[in-house]
Amino acid sequence: MKHSQKGEFYGDTHKTICLDGITLTDTVYTHPKVDWHYHEHAYFTFILQGNVIEGNKKEIYDCSPGSLLFHNWQDAHYNIKPEGFTRGFHLEIEKKWFDTLGLNNETLEGSSKIGNPLIKLLMYKIFRASKLDTDASISTQSLLLEILSQLKNDSQGILHKKPKWVTQIDEILREQFAENLTLEVLSKMINVHPMHLSRDFSKYFNCTLGEYIRKLKVEKALSLMALQNQSFTEIAYQCGFSDQSHFNRCFKEVNDMKPSDHKKLLFSK
Template structure:
């Protein structure tokens, strides 16, 4: 018999999770719900659930603290976190507490059921509940991979002008860096570094066209810490130096302007 505990302080969210969980349980399974960390600890001591679904920002005692306390007397319970907070420090703490999954709200029903059934299967097979490995979202379906890539691209486009590493982006979507690199290249057709550099080159070209900034300043504006490396990347991508590109663009503009004057005459 499975004993499932849902800890969620938002009524609608709790009812939503309850409906999804009930669809997957058998008649002899028990389902418990509560809205605070203190209640979660009390119910866990009383009913000893083998599956716990825990929100983080709950009243009285926060979710991570509640899990830390529950782990003292239920070390093998299968626990998944559902939260709207993506801070990496939370995920790091969750890893240390051997959480099964870390899901970001809003959670799609199909993804939630997939994770919940994995929890049930893990328990029924009597396998080790959690390996000590980087936290990962479930990315097995095409839809999930697209969502993961879209979130990554959104973050990259907002921050490509800053110091940005593969590990930093992977941590934002709670994916192992090696796995992130593999999926990114498969979905986008280019490696992570090449994608970042392409965005930076496009921005560099724009700055060369509309400003009088020196190349070293443009390199910093585009997120490069080393101007010489910026020059090498620019030459490799554009087959000319930044200075040559600026002259080329200005020459084109002058030529175009002259053509328009001749037509007018």
């Protein structure tokens, strides 16, 4: 079985940034299929454009723009790339990085597809930092620590059995964020009093209900922008914004830049 070294992915790597214990790569995938292999270090794969199918010993993931995967260093997997252009952004983490910061990486095991939209938004920020910052070290490490903290919270939530309504409302919001949802409607759907829902939501999601819905909309917009075949107005309405102006304001609030600026970075080499 092939053992891939640091920074080695299967395609044309446009850019590699080596930081202290972290390696960032931006790669256009060129291999229709990559047989079973594993990598030297634990890493995240963030699909920026196109599609890829990935399988491991337990699951098969169908990945489109905005999909985020994690692999531990010893976890074997394979990849299949359908026809068309596919590009991935990778963040590799060496063991020495965890050791230097005194972090425990035991919770990062196996392979998984990460659905948490807050983590995906952080990955977009790391990607943009790799394009904009002459020294991306501090921003990348800070954002990565936020990602690991969120992953730890998600893991602890599973272990300590969060209230049932937390999982219910997250599933509802991820599927119906573009609809005109109200606090009263959501409360009835999960059978929780509106005051209780409003008060306790931030305890489990680290933001208010309204902020979470806006972040879901923006995260969806980011994935749609990779397709290139829709205008900002079309994306705005598809994601549930009242108009493009509303979309622009929310997008900048979440990402600290305008949609047009992000799109320029996404399609720049």
